[in-house]
Amino acid sequence: MGAGDKINLSWPGKESVLSGQNRRAEKLKQMVYPRPLTEKTLFTPEIKERRIEPDGVNRSFLGDNLEVMEQLIGAGYENNIDLIYIDPPYMSSSNYHAKTVVEGKDYKKTISRLVFTDTWKDDINNYLTHIYPRLQMMYRLLKENGSIFVHLDWHISHYVKILLDEIFSPRSFVNEIVWCYSGGSGAGKHFQRKHDIILWYVKGPDYIFHPQYRPYSEGTRQRGLTQVKGDKYQLNEKGANLQDWWSDINKILSPTARENLKFPTQKPMALAERIIAAASDPDSLVADFYSGSGTTAAACEKLGRSWICCDLSPLAIDTMSRRLIKSKSRPFSIETDKEYIKPDNAGIKIETTTTQMGEDTIEINIFIKEFVPRRENVPGDSPALFIHFWEVDLDHDGKDFHSDIQVLRNTAKYDDSLCLDVNVRVPARESFYIAVMVHDLWGDITMARVKIESMI
Ligand SMILES: C[S@@+](CC[C@H](N)C(=O)[O-])C[C@H]1O[C@@H](n2cnc3c(N)ncnc32)[C@H](O)[C@@H]1O
Structure with a gap:
């Protein structure tokens, strides 16, 4: 094959993929200085510490990530992000709702709200036409030594891997991580599907990697202690190097788990923490353009990384904001499409x-x-x-x-x-x-x- 004869995926509509520039929604900018209250309190704020410039502050966006990424590129973020983790819709042919019981003195009702759709009119072309230009933008946003982790499952990961090969190059592929979990299993004429796929690609060869460890198995520990294999097989005190299949972090299953924010498809913090700890440094900028309940932002807060998050769903951005406020995160900004805001003082x-x-x-x-x-x-x-x-x-x-x-x-x-x-x-x-x-x-x-x- 000559240069230019790269293998790539084609589908009807690939040539007409959209750019977000034709829709520039008017935004409201919000700066949040987390100071959560739950009861009537006398509060004496230090007003002087306010009004810091949003630049350099962690940023979140309510809006379509294509438009937001174009905006970021225009604002100088090209080649600027160290790590991107995304957990986009999976082509699961489902709609995702959040259900809440609202109960007042004379009122009780379960209210179901659509959080996001993952149906694509049952046409894989529509999904690919969505994800392809966004992955291209993410490539542009990454630093030369940057990494991207794309979280998917059996529905579409094999197609997206080919797109990533095309955008990044097959040589830029580092790992296919298999995240194994347990949980209720339905019937079906197949083995129970209990794993997700996380594809790790890098832009250049000098990418960040901090090895992660797992506890040794009992057998290895015993052999290590008795030094059956001699001195050169000393056990590492941090544990064994982690493999590319992770079975030690489970899905958030319990409805009463502290971590559970009742956001459909919410991922565990431990998963985000592992990826961020492995593929970024303390001064790194981490982005998640399908941020949902804000798991990536919360993990960045815990590990001291800077972050950018974006989601199309107002419920997602609200869940994330409340989560960060409750845990008293560092100040962060929210840029919200004005269409979500009621006219002043109405209602x-x-x-x-x-x-x-x-x-x-x-x-x-x-x-x-x-x-x-x-x-x-x-x-x-x-x-x-x-x-x-x-x-x-x-x-x-x-x-x-x-x-x-x-x-x-x-x-x-x-x-x-x-x-x-x-x-x-x-x-x-x-x-x-x-x-x-x-x-x-x-x-x-x-x-x-x-x-x-x-x-x-
Ligand atoms: C699988 S969920 C992410 C869950 C997240 N990882 C968490 O832990 O909560 C996918 C998210 O992508 C968002 N989304 C879908 N299309 C989008 C778009 N074009 N721009 C921004 N966000 C989008 C959805 O609203 C949804 O919140």
Whole structure:
């Protein structure tokens, strides 16, 4: 075969793959400084530490990753990312829902929300036309020594491997990792399908790899201790080098597991941690462009890596934000397509009461008096029922939203128990604005803005 005669995959539509540049949705930028509250609290924030520039801060995007990656390339991220992990739809021909029981005084209903679809009109061409330009973009975003881990399963991994061979080159393939798990098994005229495939490709030969270890088996340990094979077979105190099949991390199966965020297809933290620890350094930038519940971001927080995350589903970005806020992560930004935001003050009523506390300080009580989500009517006087969490910007500039306080539910239940007011003490100024952002059960955002006037 001559140069240019590379083996590659062709399908109807390959030549017409889309670019995201024709749809530039208007965005709202949010900076989140995690300070979670679950009950009414008097809060005195250090306003000076706010307003850091989003550059260099961990970033998340609510939107189509094709458009987001183009935006990142335009903003200078080409050849800049050390590690990309993606867990895209698998061509599983399923729709994925999150179900929640909402229960108020006179109201009880199970609400099912579509998180994402993985149906592709049952046509593999549609799937390939989706993933191909995105993998090309990821190639451009990776550094010369960067790695990509693509998490799939038996449905489509063999096709995507050929695309990766074409985009990266067959020589850039490092491992096919088999992630084995257990769990309920249905009937079927086949062996139970209990593994996923994670394809690891690198851009260049000098990629990062930190070996990972597993405990020795009892037999090896005994042989090591008795030194049957002599001195040169000393056991490594870290354990044995990990193979390319991983059976020591299970799926998140228990509905009551602490890690379980009720996000369909959520992957275990331990899996993300292993990949990040193996293929990145502490100063690395890690990206996940199908980030779901934010497992990659949470693992990066734990391991001290910088991160970029993107998801098309507002429920995914909300799940990730709440997860990071709850664990008091470093500040992060969210760029949200404005289509998810209700027009100012629609369906929401905020009451504020201001008390002068000496010359320099005022105390403000911020109270959500009414809240009606876009997609459901709230029964009676239950504004809390459909709120996932809410946030306050204590000095809203009329443009970006700086989240100073976040009020979260204390339990996983959607009931009336969510706290609806907080007290804050802030420096007295002639007049300024407070903004409240409410995230509801569907991932829609409602914003309200209130003018505060001190008596100075
Ligand atoms: C398998 S889930 C990822 C789960 C994730 N690894 C976790 O641990 O929670 C796939 C995600 O890809 C998102 N997605 C699908 N198409 C997308 C697109 N074009 N841009 C961004 N995200 C997309 C879906 O909304 C879904 O959250």
